[in-house]
Amino acid sequence: xxxxxxxxxxxxxxxxxxxxxxxxxxxxxxxxxxxxxxxxxxxxxxxxxxxxxxxxxxxxxxxxxxxxxxxxxxxxxxxxxxxxxxxxxxxxxxxxxxxxxxxxxxxxxxxxxxxxxxxxxxxxxxxxxxxxxxxxxxxxxxxxxxxxxxxxxxxxxxxxxxxxxxxxxxxxxxxxxxxxxxxxxxxxxxxxxxxxxxxxxxxxxxxxxxxxxxxxxxxxxxxxxxxxxxxxxxxxxxxxxxxxxxxxxxxxxxxxxxxxxxxxxxxxxxxxxxxxxxxxxxxxxxxxxxxxxxxxxxxxxxxxxxxxxxxxxxxxxxxxxxxxxxxxxxxxxxxxxxxxxxxxxxxxxxxxxxxxxxxxxxxxxxxxxxxxxxxxxxxxxxxxxxxxxxxxxxxxxxxxxxxxxxxxxxxxxxxxxxxxxxxxxxxxxxxxxxxxxxxxxxxxxxxxxxxxxxxxxxxxxxxxxxxxxxxxxxxxxxxxxxxxxxxxxxxxxxxxxxxxxxxxxxxxxxxxxxxxxxxxxxxxxxxxxxxxxxxxxxxxxxxxxxxxxxxxxxxxxxxxxxxxxxxxxxxxxxxxxxxxxxxxxxxxxxxxxxxxxxxxxxxxxxxxxxxxxxxxxxxxxxxxxxxxxxxxxxxxxxxxxxxxxxxx
Numbered sequence: 001x002x003x004x005x006x007x008x009x010x011x012x013x014x015x016x017x018x019x020x021x022x023x024x025x026x027x028x029x030x031x032x033x034x035x036x037x038x039x040x041x042x043x044x045x046x047x048x049x050x051x052x053x054x055x056x057x058x059x060x061x062x063x064x065x066x067x068x069x070x071x072x073x074x075x076x077x078x079x080x081x082x083x084x085x086x087x088x089x090x091x092x093x094x095x096x097x098x099x100x101x102x103x104x105x106x107x108x109x110x111x112x113x114x115x116x117x118x119x120x121x122x123x124x125x126x127x128x129x130x131x132x133x134x135x136x137x138x139x140x141x142x143x144x145x146x147x148x149x150x151x152x153x154x155x156x157x158x159x160x161x162x163x164x165x166x167x168x169x170x171x172x173x174x175x176x177x178x179x180x181x182x183x184x185x186x187x188x189x190x191x192x193x194x195x196x197x198x199x200x201x202x203x204x205x206x207x208x209x210x211x212x213x214x215x216x217x218x219x220x221x222x223x224x225x226x227x228x229x230x231x232x233x234x235x236x237x238x239x240x241x242x243x244x245x246x247x248x249x250x251x252x253x254x255x256x257x258x259x260x261x262x263x264x265x266x267x268x269x270x271x272x273x274x275x276x277x278x279x280x281x282x283x284x285x286x287x288x289x290x291x292x293x294x295x296x297x298x299x300x301x302x303x304x305x306x307x308x309x310x311x312x313x314x315x316x317x318x319x320x321x322x323x324x325x326x327x328x329x330x331x332x333x334x335x336x337x338x339x340x341x342x343x344x345x346x347x348x349x350x351x352x353x354x355x356x357x358x359x360x361x362x363x364x365x366x367x368x369x370x371x372x373x374x375x376x377x378x379x380x381x382x383x384x385x386x387x388x389x390x391x392x393x394x395x396x397x398x399x400x401x402x403x404x405x406x407x408x409x410x411x412x413x414x415x416x417x418x419x420x421x422x423x424x425x426x427x428x429x430x431x432x433x434x435x436x437x438x439x440x441x442x443x444x445x446x447x448x449x450x451x452x453x454x455x456x457x458x459x460x461x462x463x464x465x466x467x468x469x470x471x472x473x474x475x476x477x478x479x480x481x482x483x484x485x486x487x488x489x490x491x492x493x494x495x496x497x498x499x500x501x502x503x504x505x506x507x508x509x510x511x512x513x514x515x516x517x518x519x520x521x522x523x524x525x526x527x528x529x530x531x532x533x534x535x536x537x538x539x540x541x542x543x544x545x546x547x548x549x550x551x552x553x554x555x556x557x558x559x560x561x562x563x564x565x566x567x568x569x570x571x572x573x574x575x576x577x578x579x580x581x582x583x584x585x586x587x588x589x590x591x592x593x594x595x596x597x598x599x600x601x602x603x604x605x606x607x608x609x610x611x612x613x614x615x616x617x618x619x620x621x622x623x624x625x626x627x628x629x630x631x632x633x634x635x636x637x638x639x640x641x642x643x644x645x646x647x648x
């Protein structure tokens with residue numbers, strides 16, 4: 001998306017805009033000859049002249065291309081906002097909405113209401129009070145959803161802890177949210193034992209899965225599953241009614257660096273997320289959603305599971321994502337909607353072609369992170385009619401949706417009525433993420449094809465624009481940007497650099513801090529990752545910048561997962577030299593024995609960046625880019641590079 005591309009677009013749209021106006025004038029003139037009046041004709045000519053001055057012809061052309069998309073987007077936005085407004089006015093919470101859904105769908109298979117009532121009675125009798133926090137630490141299973149729902153019935157907040165965490169990070173998550181107890185699955189027993197001496201003051205409740213009722217109990221824990229059998233299944237009615245903006249749960253943002261942050265999810269936000277996608281995808285309660293994602297994250301536990309709790313869809317859960325079983329699962333359960341996130345679509349393409357690739361009923365696939373490089377190949381191979389790619393953060397108010405399956409786009413804003421949903425791209429230093437301001441101290445808005453930091457206006461009066469923050473208030477303040485357009489306004493900082501084209505489509509470029517500078521050019525890690533992943537047969541590839549002593553900027557380094565040891569370095573070199581400009585080509589390669597992924601299938605970089613290209617810090621094979629190809633990076637070669645014996 002270069003400046004030249006923008007110029008060519010403007011020239012094309014000028015020509016086409018003028019043509020549209022001339023056609024309209026011609027038709028009007030012919031109509032006047034037959035039926036018209038000279039005064040009316042004069043006014044029409046004046047209007048035509050007005051439209052052809054300045055850059056108004058551009059807007060006419062843009063409108064001709066986007067009016068259909070924009071009208072659909074406006075309908076989706078207004079419908080979602082109105083329904084959320086009604087729910088908030090009526091005092092609807094997730095618990096009360098679930099009660100309505102259960103009554104509307106009495107014939108659907110679900111055990112959740114009775115189970116959640118048992119949970120409510122049990123923890124009420126244990127003495128837990130409204131506003132207290134209980135951590136939920138277990139793998140995906142239907143009981144997971146109805147445990148936190150049962151706690152919500154007594155207005156106890158659930159902290160949905162990532163089941164991949166161990167040791168100090170696990171302890172941190174329990175303490176940052178102020179957890180008064182931990183409910184854990186029997187499969188998490190070893191992780192709990194490791195930290196039990198550090199959380200002696202926190203009561204522990206072990207839930208044995210129905211298919212492992214006799215799993216041994218961790219010492220000093222309560223056997224939750226067996227004790228629930230003694231509880232009533234009658235509905236628990238709280239004397240004090242919960243409110244839509246009360247905290248329902250904490251969801252920890254996984255990120256790729258640092259400790260997780262506990263994001264506050266209120267009742268109204270939980271209702272909003274699945275509703276927005278439901279409306280955008282034009283779903284109904286008859287749809288069956290395939291959800292193979294972790295329930296402790298927003299995509300699986302709110303957007304996915306919420307289709308059942310909030311909107312009455314059938315939701316099919318899978319304990320752990322499996323690329324080889326994805327489409328066969330969808331076919332078996334007659335799913336009409338399927339979810340993806342992060343690198344999942346790339347994994348699905350890497351699976352050998354099979355009988356279930358198109359033998360399914362999935363019409364819409366919903367998620368975020370489908371790389372532009374594989375988008376069309378994915379759609380063609382699996383016969384998906386519609387890709388609903390969206391952009392958003394667990395805690396954020398800056399949400400975009402690609403309603404018309406525009407390849408590569410993460411969403412759009414109408415350029416004609418952009419103020420109706422106040423998101424903005426502002427100029428920033430792509431390396432540091434520092435926001436640039438004008439002489440008045442205001443942020444500088446980006447034009448088409450200019451990369452910028454996405455900000456979303458915070459308006460506490462509108463549920464769709466609120467930012468509830470984190471359990472750690474200091475962390476909340478760091479995500480807010482003030483004095484963006486006017487004095488004292490406040491925006492949510494997404495931390496993401498996006499690019500918008502002339503039509504209002506947005507494309508993801510990078511996370512702030514992921515971009516690095518080499519040979520006087522900015523290198524986008526996301527773009528290089530996409531190219532290299534394609535070159536190595538859709539394997540995981542992480543790209544980042546590493547510092548070389550006394551060398552300006554950062555050299556590119558790519559860490560590639562090759563568990564089967566089939567990577568051909570020579571072939572990769574040839575592909576890189578033909579696919580990437582000199583400044584974007586990784587100077588170093590590191591071959592990993594396993595994929596470097598977070599729980600939500602995002603690529604993690606912190607530890608890799610810390611180790612850099614020093615071969616003494618790990619045993620993975622590494623390579624250095626010379627003029628004729630990649631050569632093995634030995635200790636001696638490393639010393640020579642550090643000492644400046646190589647010209648880079």
